[in-house]
Amino acid sequence: MPYLLMLLLLLPLPALAFDYPPVLPDRALQFPRDLGSHPAFRTEWWYVTGQVQTPQGKPLGFQITFFRTRPPLDTRNPSRFTPRQILFAHAALADPQLGKLLVDEKAARAGFGLAQAEIGHTKVWIDDWRLEQTATGYRAHIPAKGFTLDLQFSPTQARLLQGKQGYSRKSPTPGDASHYYSEPQLSVTGTVTRQGKAIPAQGRAWLDHEWSSNYLNKAASGWDWLGLNLDDGGALMLFRMRRPDGRALWASGTYRDAQGRVRVFAPNEVHFKPLAYWTSPRSGIRYPVRWQVSAPGLSLELRPLMPDQELDARASTGTRYWEGAVEAWRDGQRVGRGYLELTGYGKRLQM
Template sequence: MRRRTFLSAPLLLPALTLAAPARAPIAYPAVGAGVRLAFPRDHGAHPDFRSEWWYVTGALDSPQADTGFQLTFFRSRPGTAEALQSPIAARQILFAHAALTVPGERLLHAERARLLHAERAARANLGAGFSIVDCDVHIGAWRMSREDRRSGELFRLQMQSPQFSYDFTLTPSQPLLLQGDGGYSRKGNGPELASYYVSWPQLQVDGTLIVDGKRQVASGRAWFDHEWSTAILDGLAVGWDWLGVNLDGGGALMAFRMRDARRATLFAHATWRDAEGRVRQFDAADVSFTPLRNWSSARSGASYPVQMEIRIGELTLRTRPVLDDQELSASRPTAVVYWEGLVHVEGSLSGRGYLEMTGYAGRLRL
């Protein structure tokens, strides 16, 4: 097995209490066009950049159709402990969100549909770690990793919580999809408002799902995203709407828009790859999001357009959520509320995917 380089240390390493010197401004690297991404290296972490996430969503067909799952690991370089000489200084913070959408049985004694979610957080070298040469990030027993096997490469997802757990393998059925210009994905009108962005649609899911103590065999399809950046929100942006869809027949569609406080679009983009592998990119003028129906959260007070019409060039799509209440409220390391849920997509193209809506319960802070 290939040796991997990790930023990690023994968990029993004694804590060091050091006085922090005066902070100098952090020189985060900028995202720029023309960088050639290389794999598996760029599946790994990019710790110089301010923010990074590895994101997997999926729709299961068994043990129950339209069961949705999400597992996201985030890495943040907050810039608050750069000068400390401790190996456990909080220079790199890792946190993770996991969710499971349970659609509910349509039987006489039906269990209501529900969203289950859990979270973890730790600093690198103190209960968490990441590889800088391949995708391998963990917080305790939660882990997302890529492996090379004789039969080919795969990803593995592992997480556990009192209400639900899963251990999934994700097997690619098609090549990586580099978003934007070879992975350079604009998020605003300024060239610095960008991320490096890699997707892997149409991953075959197999493994084990445990819900309320019941272990079941699971299978379905998933979508993998990996992004790293320094700045993606301009001063007017409060959040974004994002959609990633595994299309019926084998294609893939990604679309997003950045929104201001009035819910007007500041910037938008979309990528469509058909089942034959042909890719089309759509600029902001060709992409629009129109709310069709809102759902309001009694917890946060936010109102989310859970059904939307999305126009992409000549295509017209409509989202239909499996469950209206797919709002996640996380508290570690800081409070954040957003809607992230499994939806059916109908219209010019059809499939299942995840709709993510941030900034509806207050401006998103990265």
């Protein structure tokens, strides 16, 4: 559930009525078709997070997001300049030695040789930033301000359909939903370039692909989301949509254990309990950055790779939020690595 969903705040709603196709529970995902873009839907994103190790054993976290939105405009206008699709991209590098995130972003309307999200396979790009399928997986090339990510991702296990066979509800209202699948436990190789020096890196990543027409219920102020690659080969996704008072409006999750058995959790089975907070010296926002998360058969403590993983997206979304690399611990041992996203803590999201 990447932050770029909130970029819809910037799109002015026209006076004309506009309908997007709904997300339906009886639509079965089909591959490779659903690896590509779904341009009729309002929002869509390809979201890759991971943690790698340098040759010196130092950890780095990274996040790459490509986002497509269909503006609520009358696309019958024959002008080539009608913005039928808009693309955004965002990248961040978490380096504990630096102590804060390196962040960059891009935006462009689709077409004109500037940006595109292709149908039928994963190939999405803006200028020289790109995420695309290869013969063995995926490749990301992100020459960002202050760093460059040139990474290859190789699947080590099957795709994981979230929710009910890829239909993931986000509230008590069935129409608030997304089509959603993940590719956890991706093997990562490649380089991270800093200050002109390319550093070999290898590790594990998680890819999410979601598309939706109605995502955030009006009763929700934000969400907490976790994607976790477990050290034993398992994979865990948990999320909750939060009310303004902090209570869960809706929650769910999917766990695939090391033997490949899958369980989808009901809303009342997923629990997020904050253990420690960090207050941003820049925004004054207080984020719960250390958590106890639980579901049937699971209880994990989440510890951030570093406390300061706040992203300032005011230039594009008018908001700040926390998104960062975490480790999962149980009984004094680390049992997994992943990413945690916390939105709506500074102010309530308006969509």
